[in-house]
Each structure stands twice: as C-alpha cells, then as structure tokens.
Amino acid sequence: MLHPDYRYCPNCASLLAVSAIAGRERKACPACGFTHWNNPAPVVAGLVQLGDQILLARNAAWPPKTFALITGFLEAGETPEEGIAREVKEETNLDVERASLIGVYEFTRKNELIVAYHVMASGSVRLSEELVEYRMVAPERLRPWRAGTGLAVADWMRARNLPFEFVDLPLRPQPQQHDS
Numbered sequence: 001m002l003h004p005d006y007r008y009c010p011n012c013a014s015l016l017a018v019s020a021i022a023g024r025e026r027k028a029c030p031a032c033g034f035t036h037w038n039n040p041a042p043v044v045a046g047l048v049q050l051g052d053q054i055l056l057a058r059n060a061a062w063p064p065k066t067f068a069l070i071t072g073f074l075e076a077g078e079t080p081e082e083g084i085a086r087e088v089k090e091e092t093n094l095d096v097e098r099a100s101l102i103g104v105y106e107f108t109r110k111n112e113l114i115v116a117y118h119v120m121a122s123g124s125v126r127l128s129e130e131l132v133e134y135r136m137v138a139p140e141r142l143r144p145w146r147a148g149t150g151l152a153v154a155d156w157m158r159a160r161n162l163p164f165e166f167v168d169l170p171l172r173p174q175p176q177q178h179d180s
C-alpha cells in the first residue's frame, strides 16, 4: 500500500515517482535515489490489568461505548517494553510493574504492526486528553473483535481458558438498554 500523502522526497524535496522496486510499486526519488519503502509502523498495545480487572479506554475520536486497549506508536530508541510502559503512563497515569508479550499482530488496514502486551499496572488512573473515559472489566467479560488488538485479547483469553465470543466492533460493555 502506498502512502497517499507522501509526495516529496524527504532528502531533497523532489517529487517522488512511482516505480517497480524489489517486486512492488514504490515511491522513489528520481533525483537522489531515496526509496519510500512504506514499511508498517510498529505500535505497542497494552491489555492493562489493575488489580483483578482490565482497563479499557475510549479514545476521543471513537463512537460512544467503544472501548479498547491502550495503544501508541513505538518511539525511536526505546524497546517495546519501554514503549508500552511510556504509553500506559502517558495515557492512564498508571505505572507498569510487569509487561509480558501476548503476541505480534498485523494491522494492514493502517499499515501498522501491533506488538501487544499484558501489563500489570499500579497507581491511580488519570486519563490523558486523548482518552475520554475508561471502564474496568473483569477478564471473563472481555469481548474480543476480529482485527488488530482484538486478536490479542482473544489470544490472551484463550491462554487463560476463558471462554469468549467475538464481536463485530471493539469492546462494548453489555448494554443495559437498547441504543438507537
């Protein structure tokens, strides 16, 4: 997938041209030879456990009742473990005591690669401006979805012999009444 907005060479500012390089169409610079490989960006994700419950958060950009894991891009120079500890701290104010890898997942829709951790956290929750609300959910009440971090939730539940059903969208707590 070619990044639609990437038009100019970051080295010399020439207009990039599409050409076949190493078996795929890629954008490359005719002036200096720079190739935009468009590799997936690594994202760290945290299934954050506080006490015996899992914290799910709703991003300000998401519809109501849509809750999911804490995620963020890995920064240059940090390990994935450092990345998830930083993201959890920035977004929830919680301290990561231990992070264990759940797995690595494709998210080709956004050209990302997700490195998902189960995080044991401590402290008190204070959300960043990116997040508008959070819920604490018992592990057996998690409802994974069939993409990205949802697959990590499913693998984590499977490893603990927790029965689950997939849902169509990121986690929605069982509604008490019907929403239109």
Ligand SMILES: [Zn+2]
Pocket: 009, 010, 011, 012, 013, 014, 029, 030, 031, 032, 033, 034
């Ligand atoms: Zn160039």
